Amino acid sequence: xxxxxxxxxxxxxxxxxxxxxxxxxxxxxxxxxxxxxxxxxxxxxxxxxxxxxxxxxxxxxxxxxxxxxxxxxxxxxxxxxxxxxxxxxxxxxxxxxxxxxxxxxxxxxxxxxxxxxxxxxxxxxxxxxxxxxxxxxxxxxxxxxxxxxxxxxxxxxxxxxxxxxxxxxxxxxxxxxxxxxxxxxxxxxxxxxxxxxxxxxxxxxxxxxxxxxxxxxxxxxxxxxxxxxxxxxxxxxxxxxxxxxxxxxxxxxxxxxxxxxxxxxxxxxxxxxxxxxxxxxxxx
Numbered sequence: 286x287x288x289x290x291x292x293x294x295x296x297x298x299x300x301x302x303x304x305x306x307x308x309x310x311x312x313x314x315x316x317x318x319x320x321x322x323x324x325x326x327x328x329x330x331x332x333x334x335x336x337x338x339x340x341x342x343x344x345x346x347x348x349x350x351x352x353x354x355x356x357x358x359x360x361x362x363x364x365x366x367x368x369x370x371x372x373x374x375x376x377x378x379x380x381x382x383x384x385x386x387x388x389x390x391x392x393x394x395x396x397x398x399x400x401x402x403x404x405x406x407x408x409x410x411x412x413x414x415x416x417x418x419x420x421x422x423x424x425x426x427x428x429x430x431x432x433x434x435x436x437x438x439x440x441x442x443x444x445x446x447x448x449x450x451x452x453x454x455x456x457x458x459x460x461x462x463x464x465x466x467x468x469x470x471x472x473x474x475x476x477x478x479x480x481x482x483x484x485x486x487x488x489x490x491x492x493x494x495x496x497x498x499x500x501x502x503x504x505x506x507x508x509x510x511x512x513x514x515x516x517x518x519x520x521x522x523x524x525x526x527x528x529x530x531x532x533x534x535x536x537x538x539x540x541x542x543x544x545x546x547x548x549x550x551x552x553x554x555x556x557x558x559x560x561x562x563x564x565x566x567x568x569x
Contacts, residue, residue, distance in 0.1 A: 287511055288319045300447055305343070305532050306556070309384075310385050310386060310387050310388075311386040312351065312384070312385055313383075313384060314381040314382065314383055314384070314445065315354070315381060315382060315386070316361055316380060316381055317371070317374055317379060317380055317381060317382050317386045317514060318380075318415070319360070319361045319362050319467065320352070320354060320361070320362045320363075320364055320371060320382070321361060321362070321363060321364065321382075322364050322368055322371070323364050323365065323395060323399065324434065325392060325395050325396035326364065326368055326399055326418070327396075327398055327399055327400050327409055327413055327417035327420075328368060328369075328409060330410065330413065330461055330462075331368070331369060331372065332560065336369060336372060336373060336376075336437065337367075339369055339370065340373045340376050340377060341435065343370070343373050343377060343406060344377060344519050346376065348370060348383050350367070350370065351372055351382075351383040351385050352364060352366065352367030352369070352370050352382060352383070352384045352385070353365040353366040353384070353385050353387060353398070353402060354384050354385070354386055354387070355386065355387055355388065355389040355395065356386055362384065362386070363397050365394070365395060365398050365402065366398070366402035367388070367400055370382070379429050390446060392425075394508060395427045395433050396417075396420065396421065396424075397421070398423065399427075400417045400421070400435070400436065401437075402438055403425075408464065409462065410461050411446060411449055411460055411461075411470070412449060412450075412460050412461045412466040413446050413461070414446055415446045415449050415450050416450070418432050418443055418446060418447050418534070418540055419447060421435070421451060428542040429443050429444055431543075432503065446467075448474055449467065449471070449474070450475060451468055451472050451474065452482065453482060453483055455482065455483060455486075456470065456473060456482060456486050457470075459486060459490065464490055465489050465490065466496060468496035468499075469486070469489055469494075469496055469499050471486060472496060472500045472503050473486060475503050475504075475507065476503060476506065476507070478548065481506060484505065485499065485502060485506070487527050488502075521538050521540050525537065525538050528547070528549075531563075532548060532549060532563060533559075533563075534550055534551060534552075534560065535549075535550040536548065536550070537550075538547050540558075
């Protein structure tokens with residue numbers, strides 16, 4: 286005879302009456318309506334396609350892995366880990382969900398547990414992880430050593446992840462959406478100029494540069510122009526200075542290959558009239 290319990294997931298194997306484990310945790314099927322998401326949840330992005338896959342899986346096999354919660358004095362349950370599973374169950378309209386109910390003494394421990402659970406399951410992207418570390422530092426006064434011990438990583442790894450928050454917001458979005466990797470982000474951090482960072486980031490996305498190729502490109506930019514390019518840049522700078530003295534205003538020559546344009550700045554209509562007069566005399 287077919288075992289119907291297996292098709293319902295772990296919830297079919299958990300009795301309706303709560304049982305307490307030797308660790309002090311309780312395992313039970315709890316009412317979905319009594320569960321609420323914690324403000325200390327480190328996950329920021331929930332991709333629809335992955336959530337849809339989870340919904341289909343739970344519809345077919347049930348909830349295989351219980352969510353992790355703590356019980357509040359109001360007889361509700363604050364989520365520690367498993368928000369994707371909770372969302373999927375709500376979408377399916379299920380009334381109960383299997384849960385491990387753990388005793389958590391403080392908000393620090395709650396956030397630490399939530400962060401560790403998500404990292405261990407590789408559920409957070411690099412930017413979410415960096416924000417979580419930042420919150421541990423700013424809200425709970427952790428240092429790098431403390432964070433490293435809490436999540437089982439060395440402090441250098443934690444520091445490198447947090448450095449990603451120095452990148453422009455747009456690049457952080459690309460890392461979060463996995464359009465570029467954390468490795469790409471680390472390579473871009475070598476550049477001080479955000480405009481250069483964004484420019485190379487755009488090239489990574491358009492041409493599919495690997496992390497290694499990005500590192501080589503960044504190194505080339507850091508080395509600066511050499512040979513003929515350096516001489517050409519010096520010649521352009523000399524011409525800009527000559528025009529600046531002749532016209533009495535800022536001049537920029539934008540040169541590329543055999544083409545380019547000259548940008549002449551003016552800061553009032555009177556100055557524009559003066560510049561036009563100078564140019565007309567030069568043309569005679």
